[in-house]
Ligand SMILES: O=C(O)CCC(=O)C(=O)O
């Protein structure tokens with residue numbers, strides 16, 4: 001681990017955005033498990049309702065990662081999953097069970113720390129990394145029923161170690177090994193998708209410039225009235241691609257599909273992968289980032305671990321030449337990733353409304 005230069009680590013992330021401080025939901029529940037402050041109670045239309053679920057039981061595609069390098073059909077399935085769903089699960093990704101368990105244990109150990117210790121890692125008023133909440137921009141907006149720890153993990157020079165919980169033995173090693181493995185899996189997915197888009201294997205990876213990786217540990221406490229709140233508001237990810245390690249037992253993640261919410265049932269050890277906004281822009285909308293949300297429940301707290309693959313902030317994003325033609329008019333602008341991330345982080349999450357930034361005026 002390189003010693004960080006204080007001044008440059010101060011600058012990293014500064015200027016990306018910030019979020020207003022809010023009370024920890026875990027603490028609210030610990031003090032009084034029946035208390036649901038007004039700021040968490042959604043307007044009626046936004047509450048999670050069974051009637052908004054897809055009328056049939058649907059399952060997002062499941063990709064056998066181990067077949068991708070040898071099986072054209074599996075690659076085609078991956079391509080179709082990105083086109084039709086924007087979400088899929090991968091099995092046989094080769095990340096050892098021990099690596100997944102270690103990562104989950106490190107996340108759990110962090111949220112189990114006493115409140116005053118967790119507060120040592122609180123987001124600063126001008127930063128996004130650390131313990132707190134994201135996308136809180138006004139005192140009036142509704143809040144998510146969750147606490148998060150957000151950290152830049154790769155490249156190593158982007159880490160702000162003051163937010164890394166040294167109180168949790170093994171935290172850094174667990175995140176290190178897990179992040180390296182996720183990076184391998186993500187690059188393999190990018191390589192296969194590059195091939196499916198008739199481009200050189202390295203193309204999608206190269207388009208990131210110096211690829212960045214961030215991790216978001218989400219902790220959703222139990223809620224005495226889950227029908228009134230949301231664990232995480234509907235949003236799409238402003239990444240190129242995201243990989244999520246979910247709880248093996250608690251079902252909570254839901255995605256938009258054909259105007260309805262489809263629950264994603266956990267498959268033990270599988271990763272849930274989704275297309276991010278930037279991938280949508282690169283492909284001129286052939287792949288779409290999909291709105292998703294998480295609900296809560298009365299019985300069991302849930303954790304999830306999201307990894308975001310991000311381009312270098314200075315990289316220019318826009319539809320790839322291969323994706324634009326006489327029959328495929330350009331739908332997205334050219335923009336600098338930094339401008340997009342700033343725009344996104346300056347507003348509350350509201351479905352895909354922030355993606356308007358990427359679109360050409362007439363779209
Ligand atoms: O907890 C989940 O299932 C979803 C988390 C998520 O969407 C995110 O962290 O961006």
Ligand SMILES: [Fe+2]
Pocket residue numbers: 235236237292306
């Ligand atoms: Fe997300």
